Amino acid sequence: MIRWGIIAPGTIANAFAKEINNTENGVLTAVFGRNEEKAKAFAEKYSIEKYYSDIDKFLEDKDIDAVYIATPHNYHMEYAKKCIEAKKSVLCEKPFSYNYKTSKEVLNLAKENNVFIMEALWTLFLPTVNKAKKWIQEGKIGKIKLITASFGFESEENINSRLYNPSLAGGALLDVGIYPILFSNYIKDSFPKEIKAVGNFTGTKVDETDIINLKYEDGTLASLGCSISSELDNIAVIYGEKGKIVIPKFWSAKESYLYLGDEVEKYVDSYKGEGYKYQIEEVNKCLKNRVLESDVASHNITLKLAEIMDEVRRQIGLIYPFE
Template sequence: MYNNCIVILYDNIITVLKGMNIMKKIRWGILGTGSIATIFAKALKSMEDCTLAAVASRNDIRAKEFADKFEIAKSYGDYKKLAEDPDIDVVYVAVPHTEHKKMARLCMRNKKAVLCEKPFTINSRDTEEIINMAKEHKVFLMEAMWSKFLPANLRVKEWIKEGKIGKVLHIKASFGFRLEYDPTHRLYNPSLGGGALLDVGVYPISYTTFLLDKAPDKIISSALIGASNVDEQNVIVFQYNDSLFANLSSAIAAEIGDDALIVGDKGIIRVNKFWMANSAKLYDNNNKCIEEYKEPFKANGYEYEAAEVNRCLREGLLESPLNPLQDTLSNMKLMDEIRSSWGLVYPQEYEDN
């Protein structure tokens, strides 16, 4: 009798917690089976408060192979079917940039929350369109700018806010690698939104606006546009009126590294591989290291943005306070301005006009 009462009480508590969404495992679906889908799947599989419930590909076999690899219960050879699955809470959009808007719209139409890869879309007009759609359908939407959720980068931002390096004078951040020219690869293919700016340049740009919490007052930039008509290298200077420069560069055709340096009048912060940082060092003006942050990732680093999405969904938030849609839109506008100064237009943008 006593035992039965305990069991009933326990069941009631679980039901109440489930009703309050506290115990509910967030059910993820992934659109795409490429390189980042694979990495993100590993992160989701390491987490306890969510399940990777479905994957979709344009092709049945690829979807099934991906599902088998990650022990995912459902696989679809059609993105639409996953978007329509009533047992999915949130969809991770991991397809080429040019498909982001279409996929985000498909998911939101079906009342799914969306975590959409960077760059959010190919231009700010498309970004504005999907933000408006999220508001209209009252669904959660976020850009998968994972670097903003990494504990090392949050610590860097805290150091700046606490005045550890004094007044910020200069930021230097680059992200670039050399991929042999191949006009069919998405990075060299304008029809898939190729080029350095949208793929990797988005990182130094969002890192700078994330650390400073503001957009620049003036932008100077230049790009080397290659044979396939995408930017293979670029350099960008952000000027802030209060005498601060950000010197940013990105490349898909030159190994230019991926470190960041934040220089203040009282010290310097160095972040190796800032876009995937798990460490950062704070130096005084005598180049003496006075503090170091170092912490291995729990999985591969993508679990932090996924955890933020899970948290937001449980709390009924429609956007993340750590990565607001307004910041994504503002960064997209900066990239539009930069691209427009180079005369780089994507085929989809001609078609839209």
């Protein structure tokens, strides 16, 4: 049994806590929060045995095998390093860190200490996404010509929100833009050779909406969008020579559709939860097999994502005050 601890009992941590009891070989044993009352309330809500407001005591707990880092983006590196130094395996929320340099620094530290670490790229483990990939591998739609994907929602501009605060590495790209980029690369099994990006900014000086165009070595194009101010289509479409695949809410997909002329094949994931359990099971499996990285959400994928997002940020002019 893999015994888990959570750092930061916020919104995404609640989703994680709801899912872990549905996994094989995983159990939630502790939570850390800087606010003791919030940590205690979270522990009581999910029947977690222990809660901490002292990070050192949390990391000294010998009953914790793996830690899920659910903090705002700018704290990922700090807590990942602390976990690695404490010899705790790590599942770190995306984005792994706020740029390539800091991501590489954390991964190098993990390798030096022989500690497992993985970015929480849960989309890669969803049955619906992998069904779409299987259709492609079977040649159902022929050669891929174009991928479109968007992730956007409406939100109120508020400097105190992690979405809009530049000191918390806010903005559309790091929060939701990472998903269409990840999806496109995963479907292509490669990384783009050309990147073209434009973006609009909020009054708080983070990116509000971005359009990102990618071109792969074989000529496949991808047109990707992200926004924290507008509800986008929130659909991924993979266009091939013989048909197309449509995946609504692709980052958390429950359904995928294969269109071949007038024929439609539908795939539905029967699991009733949100789907975070699949990435937790991947970490559990890796730890049981004593490997230091996932071969699906690999360190290379994390670094390539960071590299692409760095280039997008360079092109749109997004720089955080702590960089």
